Amino acid sequence: MSLDELQIAVxxxxxxxxxxxxxxxxxxxxxxxxxxxARIELNSKLNSGSGQGDMVAYIPASLFPADPTGxxxxxxSLFGEPGGSPNNDGFExxxxxxPAIPAPGAIAxxxxxxxxxxxxxxxRVL
Numbered sequence: 001m002s003l004d005e006l007q008i009a010v011x012x013x014x015x016x017x018x019x020x021x022x023x024x025x026x027x028x029x030x031x032x033x034x035x036x037x038a039r040i041e042l043n044s045k046l047n048s049g050s051g052q053g054d055m056v057a058y059i060p061a062s063l064f065p066a067d068p069t070g071x072x073x074x075x076x077s078l079f080g081e082p083g084g085s086p087n088n089d090g091f092e093x094x095x096x097x098x099p100a101i102p103a104p105g106a107i108a109x110x111x112x113x114x115x116x117x118x119x120x121x122x123x124r125v126l
Contacts, residue, residue: 003040005078006030006057010065014072022074027063039080 008028016022030038065071075094 001042002080003030003042003077004080005076007076008059008063009074009076010071011074012070012072016072016074019076023076028059 006028007023007026007030009023009026011022026032030040064073073096077094
């Protein structure tokens, strides 16, 4: 299986209909690089799929608006066969996960734990 097209657009309306109105100026386009028509071929021997993650696409956060209030993200993808024919073998699903950023409380707790370990170690030496 191959990922033949991937486009992401950000719009101010959540009820847009039609590819041309949504993706007139995408913030990300897999085919938008210097090489033009790009494709990512997936090796099914690495992951069985069927409810498990087949692949992960990392899109730079810098492409998205700094203030997401009132913004909607649209995603278009097209999967196929490595030879170029369409893939009609089921359905594909996408998920989104924000980057993991430690909370200030977790950082303070780790710092306090490291300080305690250092204090106990120093106390043992004396």
